[in-house]
Amino acid sequence: MKIALMDAGIGLLAAAAAVRRLRPDADLVLASDPDGMPWGPRTSQDVTARALTVAESAAARRPDALIVACNTASVHALPALRARLGADLPVIGTVPAIKPAAAGGGPVAVWATPATTGSPYQRGLIEEFAADVRVTEVPCPGLSDAVECADEAAIGRAVAAAAARTPDEVKAVVLGCTHYELVERHIREAVQRPGRPPLALYGSADAVAAQALRRIGEQPAPEAPAQGNLTVILSGREAALPAAALTYEEGRQLRAAGPARREAVHEQ
Known part of the structure; x- marks a missing residue:
């Protein structure tokens, strides 16, 4: 079984x-x-063109499914990706x-990139699924870039600025960019108010992983041998995991599992 994932970066x-x-x-690819x-910041047409190129480089490795692990690409390019890759590859x-x-x-806060915040796409989701709940859209300028670079100081500043725009009484924060899930601890510490109930954070990673298995008729088997290979493609070039990826627990888990141990660190 082979699962491919795509994004602009390490989200x-x-x-x-x-x-x-x-x-x-x-x-994994x-x-x-x-x-x-x-x-x-790119136009919808530009995002679609770049996403198609990345998706085709992943599809060339013949995966059983492709996860578009990027909110921006999902908003702008999902129909084009499905049309280009055909019915035989679940996207x-x-x-x-x-x-x-x-x-x-x-109340709920939705943290997202400035481009996604207030977009018709996000507003549509709020109207469809949260019409009876008070929702605050919180733009997070610079946060995804800081996560991509593993810049702790910049992450701290961006998280603190977004936390200041988040109402004190929120019970849940939706992580509306896949990069944000890599810094859940920072976000929780910044938003959790003294004396308030524990804050709930909602990401998408677990749901899309489970959906990918369902689409290809497979079941979770966490007890299976850790024998999965890892292939990394950076702008069409096969490489190792970027050094920034290894600053996050998720990146270290991927490199440490099974044959992925053989991968070297790609110095940037």
Whole structure:
């Protein structure tokens, strides 16, 4: 079994680690676009073109499914990706977890990139799944870039700024960018208010990993031997995991599992 994941950068690590936890025996292909990132400021047409290129580099490795582990690409390019790759390759998009967060009651904050915040796509999800819950959209300028570079100081500043825009009474925060799931601890510490109930954080990694297995008729088997291979493609070039990826637990888990131990660190 082979599962491919794609993103502009290392935001795909959270979903890849989730797949690895469910199926340690699955081969993984991680395809990203460091030469073209960030995708957020690009036009919809440009995002679609770059996403198609990345997806085709992953599809060339003949995976059983492709996870689009990127909210921006899912918003702009999902129909084009499915049309280009055909019915034989399941393509699983990433949707902010607004529905489960709202089901737990409000108030809810949705942290997302400035381009996604206030977009018709996100507003549509809020109207569909959280019409009866108070939702605050919180733009997080610079956070995904800081995560991509593993810049602790910049991560701290961006998280603190977003936390200041988050109402004190929120019970849940939706992580509306896959990069944010890599710094859940920082976000929780910044938003959790003294004396308030424990904050719930809602990411998408576990859900898309489970959906990928369902789409190809497989079941979770976390007890399976950790024999899955790891292939990393950076803007079309086969390489090792970027050094920044190894600053996060998810990246270290991927490199440490099974044959992936053979990978060297790609120095940037």
